């Protein structure tokens with residue numbers, strides 16, 4: 001049986017706190033592809049669309065490529081920009097007349113300014129366009145603040161299980177397979193969600209409680225009748241009504257098993273939530289800790305200034321601590337277009353006076369004033385080799401500067417460092433250094449796994465501090481744990497005990 005699938009999406013992780021710093025995202029902030037360009041851009045990449053294309057090829061499903069738009073995590077999306085993107089996505093859906101499936105790539109934590117769920121809007125618009133007879137599958141990020149309506153608007157909801165997100169492609173393949181099987185009548189998926197009155201601080205699934213949590217979801221998927229199980233950690237940098245963690249399970253058949261799986265995992269997560277609060281190391285302590293071990297290099301993560309969570313990427317707290325240590329270090333990357341322009345003008349070999357970073361936000365710290373020698377200039381173009389493997393990305397024109405004993409890479413664009421590619425592009429070989437510092441929270445872990453096993457998180461002031469409870473909140477997310485240590489979750493109540501829920505309706509099964 002020949003099936004046609006529309007593939008597309010609008011992907012954004014919106015920090016409502018970054019909105020004050022980065023402003024509203026306009027249409028030009030998004031990289032937009034459609035039609036044949038979508039296939040060229042994503043085929044054979046470890047991305048959501050790459051996964052959909054692979055599974056469609058495997059299952060002999062015809063692909064009708066619609067619009068795909070993605071912007072770097074930042075502030076909230078301008079309603080007019082959203083409207084334009086939605087219009088173009090729906091035009092593509094409409095053009096594929098005999099479609100039976102829509103396969104969507106959504107982040108799950110997108111916000112249309114001031115506080116509306118972008119993902120709910122996309123799902124509602126696509127459902128209104130295609131009607132009830134078309135199967136809609138969506139794959140979302142582990143950090144989705146899943147809107148409650150998602151499980152009603154979509155027939156299949158699957159999320160990443162790994163942080164770093166090394167499983168994006170395979171999770172999209174799973175979502176696509178379930179949708180195609182549903183279309184062919186070999187499964188009858190039921191999707192159920194359960195929301196918790198909490199949001200997790202950024203927590204890797206490589207070890208610790210995040211790993212245990214991931215293993216619970218994986219074990220659930222081994223059960224007869226379970227097609228997919230995802231624990232969404234939630235995105236802690238959004239003060240919206242959707243903010244929060246949730247568990248979503250898809251079963252073949254009725255809702256009983258899905259609800260049971262959701263409840264079991266939610267109960268585990270709620271009871272083990274204190275384990276996700278880990279002490280934060282100030283930058284100078286993190287540097288000292290890194291140098292106290294014998295393994296070289298040690299990798300330091302500038303978690304509080306992670307461009308991948310919407311931060312400005314020009315924070316100088318960790319940079320200063322690294323420079324002050326005198327260690328042979330490299331630092332990638334500092335978002336500093338003005339310094340790149342100076343370096344380009346001066347040329348390789350020149351020594352220039354720089355004021356590094358510290359310009360773009362209240363948490364950026366003071367600029368680091370220094371003499372710097374320009375050692376390399378590049379276009380900043382890389383191809384990711386770990387997370388999002390095969391996908392091209394650009395840091396824009398970039399420069400390698402020698403500052404004191406450190407090689408600092410400054411870039412024109414604001415981008416998280418996933419792997420050593422941007423270092424290698426500048427002739428910076430990480431294993432020649434004592435310290436390697438990167439602007440990332442956890443995604444760097446997969447890309448730098450071959451460089452070092454010693455990875456240390458530094459946490460300073462910043463838009464993506466892991467001390468999420470210290471961020472001032474005036475909206476709905478203030479009621480979530482860990483901001484509200486008194487938050488109650490009805491499923492955790494002992495049988496017979498009175499229920500006093502401070503939070504409005506945390507469940508939506």
Ligand SMILES: [Zn+2]
Pocket residue numbers: 141142143165
């Ligand atoms: Zn994520």
